[in-house]
Amino acid sequence: MVNSETPKPTSQPTWGVGPYQGDPTKHPDFSKFDPQLLQEGDTRNVVDNYRYWKMEEIVRDLDAKRHPFHVAIENWQHDLNIGSIVRNANAFLASSVHIVGNKRWNKRGAMVTDRYQHVLHHPTIEDFVEWTKTAGEGGKPLPIIAIDNVPGCKQLETTKLPRECILLFGQEGPGLSQPALDASDQVLEISQFGSTRSINASAAAAIAMHTWVMQHVFS
Numbered sequence: 184m185v186n187s188e189t190p191k192p193t194s195q196p197t198w199g200v201g202p203y204q205g206d207p208t209k210h211p212d213f214s215k216f217d218p219q220l221l222q223e224g225d226t227r228n229v230v231d232n233y234r235y236w237k238m239e240e241i242v243r244d245l246d247a248k249r250h251p252f253h254v255a256i257e258n259w260q261h262d263l264n265i266g267s268i269v270r271n272a273n274a275f276l277a278s279s280v281h282i283v284g285n286k287r288w289n290k291r292g293a294m295v296t297d298r299y300q301h302v303l304h305h306p307t308i309e310d311f312v313e314w315t316k317t318a319g320e321g322g323k324p325l326p327i328i329a330i331d332n333v334p335g336c337k338q339l340e341t342t343k344l345p346r347e348c349i350l351l352f353g354q355e356g357p358g359l360s361q362p363a364l365d366a367s368d369q370v371l372e373i374s375q376f377g378s379t380r381s382i383n384a385s386a387a388a389a390i391a392m393h394t395w396v397m398q399h400v401f402s
């Protein structure tokens with residue numbers, strides 16, 4: 184609700200901050216600061232709270248707060264969505280991102296967020312499934328939740344996602360492979376209303392991660 188106390192939204196014409204003004208040693212986060220960034224300014228795409236922080240300190244701080252969902256995507260054809268999925272996973276603070284199939288992926292869409300995210304690779308679906316068997320808290324299995332609109336799936340909108348899980352996405356064109364669908368504990372679709380068969384995989388990933396956040400952080 185908007186009231187007189189609500190700050191007026193303001194645009195941010197530039198990214199980042201210049202050299203640190205004043206005495207940084209007096210700042211409570213001084214031990215986390217990077218001397219070079221203090222001297223030259225910080226133009227990285229990071230939230231204001233992390234301005235001037237060393238990268239490893241940001242990762243350490245994120246690691247202490249990560250949500251217990253993970254994200255995976257099949258990569259048999261160098262899908263260009265992977266970078267955006269990594270960026271979304273960073274924004275929604277996923278525990279880790281898994282690339283299944285080809286190891287190489289186009290990092291451009293990640294906008295450097297891959298440096299703050301744990302990105303792991305599995306050459307085959309079998310390797311990936313093996314990893315999930317003990318990847319949950321206390322070495323428990325991590326449920327695989329496939330996100331795709333295929334015959335026999337259920338609706339994401341009416342399904343409670345497990346607190347600990349891995350959300351698995353397919354690639355543009357073929358979608359999830361049959362072995363990936365067979366290995367999944369549930370297959371969920373995002374309801375659509377128009378004429379297109381599907382939405383972009385990274386858009387689907389953002390919706391699914393946000394659904395997890397709505398279910399486990401805001402309710």
Ligand SMILES: C[S@@+](CC[C@H](N)C(=O)[O-])C[C@H]1O[C@@H](n2cnc3c(N)ncnc32)[C@H](O)[C@@H]1O
Pocket residue numbers: 330331332333351352353354355356357358359371372373374375380381382383384385387
């Ligand atoms: C472009 S889709 C292709 C596959 C799709 N099953 C089809 O019939 O065309 C690529 C990936 O995006 C995700 N995706 C796209 N639209 C989706 C939807 N409506 N529900 C769930 N996932 C979706 C899935 O992970 C899917 O594997």
